[in-house]
Amino acid sequence: MVVGRVNLIVRHYFATVIPVSVRPISGKREDPRGEKEIRKNRRIREGEAMLTVCNTSSLVIDKLCDQIGGERIVVCFYVDFAAREEQSPINILGSLLKQLIHGLDNILREVFNAFQAQKRAIGGRALRLAEVVELFRIITLSRRTIICIDGLDECVLPGRLELLGSLRDILQKSPGTRLFLTGRPYIWSDVKRVLGETVAVKAITTCKVDIIRYLLTRLDNDPTPDEMDTRLKSAIMVRIIRNTSKILRLVSLLIEAILRETTIHSRRQRLDAMTDGSDLGVAYDTTLERIKSEGEERFKLVMTTLMWICHSERPLHMDELRHALAIEIGDSEFKVNNVCSIGTLLSCCQGLVIVDRKSSTLQLVHFTLHKYLCTHLRHFVGAHSAMAETCLTYLNSQQVKNLSANPSPNLQDTPFLNYASRHWGTHAKIELSDSAKTLALQLFNQYDGHISARLLLQQIWNRNYVEHNPGSVFTGLHCASFFGIAEVVDALIGTEGYDINQRDWVGVTPLIWAAMYGHQDVVELLLEREGIIADIPDRGSGRTALSWAAGNGHEGTMRLLLMREDVNPDKPDNRSQTPIR
Numbered sequence: 001m002v003v004g005r006v007n008l009i010v011r012h013y014f015a016t017v018i019p020v021s022v023r024p025i026s027g028k029r030e031d032p033r034g035e036k037e038i039r040k041n042r043r044i045r046e047g048e049a050m051l052t053v054c055n056t057s058s059l060v061i062d063k064l065c066d067q068i069g070g071e072r073i074v075v076c077f078y079v080d081f082a083a084r085e086e087q088s089p090i091n092i093l094g095s096l097l098k099q100l101i102h103g104l105d106n107i108l109r110e111v112f113n114a115f116q117a118q119k120r121a122i123g124g125r126a127l128r129l130a131e132v133v134e135l136f137r138i139i140t141l142s143r144r145t146i147i148c149i150d151g152l153d154e155c156v157l158p159g160r161l162e163l164l165g166s167l168r169d170i171l172q173k174s175p176g177t178r179l180f181l182t183g184r185p186y187i188w189s190d191v192k193r194v195l196g197e198t199v200a201v202k203a204i205t206t207c208k209v210d211i212i213r214y215l216l217t218r219l220d221n222d223p224t225p226d227e228m229d230t231r232l233k234s235a236i237m238v239r240i241i242r243n244t245s246k247i248l249r250l251v252s253l254l255i256e257a258i259l260r261e262t263t264i265h266s267r268r269q270r271l272d273a274m275t276d277g278s279d280l281g282v283a284y285d286t287t288l289e290r291i292k293s294e295g296e297e298r299f300k301l302v303m304t305t306l307m308w309i310c311h312s313e314r315p316l317h318m319d320e321l322r323h324a325l326a327i328e329i330g331d332s333e334f335k336v337n338n339v340c341s342i343g344t345l346l347s348c349c350q351g352l353v354i355v356d357r358k359s360s361t362l363q364l365v366h367f368t369l370h371k372y373l374c375t376h377l378r379h380f381v382g383a384h385s386a387m388a389e390t391c392l393t394y395l396n397s398q399q400v401k402n403l404s405a406n407p408s409p410n411l412q413d414t415p416f417l418n419y420a421s422r423h424w425g426t427h428a429k430i431e432l433s434d435s436a437k438t439l440a441l442q443l444f445n446q447y448d449g450h451i452s453a454r455l456l457l458q459q460i461w462n463r464n465y466v467e468h469n470p471g472s473v474f475t476g477l478h479c480a481s482f483f484g485i486a487e488v489v490d491a492l493i494g495t496e497g498y499d500i501n502q503r504d505w506v507g508v509t510p511l512i513w514a515a516m517y518g519h520q521d522v523v524e525l526l527l528e529r530e531g532i533i534a535d536i537p538d539r540g541s542g543r544t545a546l547s548w549a550a551g552n553g554h555e556g557t558m559r560l561l562l563m564r565e566d567v568n569p570d571k572p573d574n575r576s577q578t579p580i581r
Contacts, residue, residue: 072144072178075099079154081290087155089163093132096147100139129162133169140174152183152191153350157294160187164194171195186347211241211251218255227264236271243368250366253283284352284372291350298348301325301340303379305349305362310373311383313423315361318342323416329389329435334397385433391416391424392439395452404451421452422459425483432487440488444476453479461506474504481510481526484519493529500529507539515545515561518554527560534567542574550579 075096079087139145147167155163170177179199181191191199215237222228240254254274261267292299308321316324322345326338345362346353356363364370373379394400394416403409403417411417428436447453453474460482477498480488489510492498503509511534514522523545526532537544546567549557558579561567570578 072146073100073103074146074148075103076148076150079149079151081154081156081286084154084156084159084293087159089155089159089166090129090132092149092155092163093129093136093166097132097135097139100136100145104139104143129166133166133173136170136177137173140170140177144176144178145174146178146180148180150182152181153187154290156290157298160190161194164191168195184351186350189343189347208241211248212237214248214251215240215255218259222259224259224262227262227267229264232264232268232271235268239271250283250368281372281376284369287350287352291348294348301345302349302352305345305353306364306373307380307383308387309353309362309364310370311380311387311427312419313426314419315356315359315363316419317360317415318355318362319415320419321345321362323394323414324390324419327390327393327416329386329393330439331393332396332398334394334399382431382433384427384431385436388424388428388431388436389433389439391420391427392436392443394420395424395443395450396439400451401446404446404449409451417452418455421455425479425485428488429484432485437487437491440480440485441476441491444479444488444492447476447479448473456482457504457506473502475502475510477510478502478504478508478513481519481522482513482517484514484517484522486519486521486525489514489522489525493525500526500531501533501536503536503539509536509538509545512536512538512543512545512548515554515557516548516552518549518552518557520554520556520560523557523560527564534561534564535571537571537573542572544568544571544573544579547571547573547577547579 076099077092077095079092136145147170149163149167152160152163167179171179179195181199183191219228219233219236236255236258240251254271257274258267258270261270288299288302291302304325305321308316308324322339322342323334325340325345326335328335328338342355346355352365352369353362354365355361364373394414400414400417403411403414424440428440443450443452456479457474475498477489477492477500480492493500500511501509508516511523511526511532514526527534535544535546537547543551544567546558546561546569549561562569569580572578
């Protein structure tokens with residue numbers, strides 16, 4: 001062995017060429033689950049890499065050092081998104097290498113030789129990634145080593161993949177090296193893809209007991225205990241546990257913010273604000289900033305996903321949402337290979353979105369996120385017009401057009417079709433862009449017999465009647481009147497070929513559809529048209545527009561109709577009921 005002066009030279013040299021300080025990690029984040037997992041698991045001693053998946057990281061580093069440090073060298077790094085500029089893969093591995101060298105009692109001849117070789121090759125510059133990996137290989141030949149990276153999810157793409165690739169190379173070249181990673185669930189796919197079968201994934205879920213233990217620990221270590229009383233402590237325990245469910249990250253954010261306050265009054269105010277979701281903006285802003293740092297396309301995908309979850313008319317099933325996200329506005333062909341996997345989607349969303357296994361839908365991680373997104377309107381400017389454009393593009397695609405010619409179409413390949421057919425108009429009614437209007441008129445050029453017309457009528461009318469009486473009359477004017485999209489109705493009634501009084505295949509006129517749902521502006525447009533017959537009854541029940549408006553309580557629409565001389569308020573329907581009875 002080479003000892004003494006050489007040890008000092010080597011250590012000083014690597015301190016110079018690896019310009020990274022080892023950040024303090026103890027106590028940075030506390031999670032009562034991680035240390036319990038270290039006690040239970042021995043995989044890391046037996047030769048496997050291990051990923052412990054938590055919703056926040058833990059004191060696993062301290063536990064590793066305490067329990068295994070005597071047997072191996074344990075080198076650790078805590079990844080912090082706030083320090084992302086300095087925590088590149090080369091800097092992370094450089095810090096680990098520096099710890100590894102300082103952990104050796106004596107420098108082996110092989111390490112000294114490697115140092116001399118690197119010194120000649122480097123010529124004064126900092127180490128490259130491949131050189132760090134090679135030094136790891138040489139050093140760990142003589143001493144079994146555990147590499148622990150805490151909070152891998154805080155390392156943004158593409159750096160995370162580059163770091164994992166280097167760790168894989170170290171494992172392959174250093175049989176005595178073991179790897180222990182912690183991170184949130186959305187990094188599973190990245191770790192598995194890069195490390196393959198060398199990694200064992202252990203998911204840790206939070207239970208109520210964990211939350212209680214964590215809160216009690218933080219309250220016991222209150223930096224200003226004089227500003228805490230029994231009532232406030234009790235309120236913190238009850239309200240945080242009740243309002244944050246099992247999301248430890250939110251619990252951590254809440255208690256940190258509360259304990260930063262310097263009076264009992266201000267702490268109670270912060271508790272009130274944060275547990276109803278009104279004061280969590282900073283936390284969600286930080287997460288969105290992290291997502292944006294991984295690339296504009298990923299950020300766009302995440303924001304579109306959040307838009308659909310927040311503003312859709314009903315929860316979307318996973319396949320419905322995946323198809324909606326794949327649609328390119330105005331494209332006549334739907335590209336199946338543009339549909340992303342659910343794993344990719346969850347990874348990009350970084351924990352903001354979760355899968356509800358019971359309903360197979362995607363949901364926001366917590367109700368406070370919905371409040372945050374809805375109150376920060378900058379995130380979803382033009383949401384409903386974009387959703388209408390998406391639905392209409394899908395309905396105008398060749399793939400959907402081909403289904404319309406089939407009396408018994410297979411809808412399995414078009415999971416978004418039901419939603420698009422039944423709800424595009426709801427979004428367009430709220431917010432109509434020029435593009436959505438153009439796409440709607442394009443759809444209506446071929447709407448008679450279009451499969452989306454059939455699906456819409458099945459929802460709003462008797463399903464069996466529609467299925468067993470497959471008529472061909474349900475025009476764009478009927479559809480636009482049903483949804484109440486005044487601009488589209490106005491464009492259609494000025495077009496040749498539309499009979500303003502025509503009954504559709506369930507026997508309803510455009511005016512009746514508009515009156516039935518209280519679309520007063522559309523009723524007014526239709527009544528202004530020359531040739532309108534305002535008192536035509538529907539074919540099924542014999543009810544007029546006035547009867548439907550009265551029955552559904554649309555007073556404004558009733559007044560418009562009663563102002564006309566050709567509307568009879570005493571006209572009976574098929575059951576001899578009049579609008580005013």
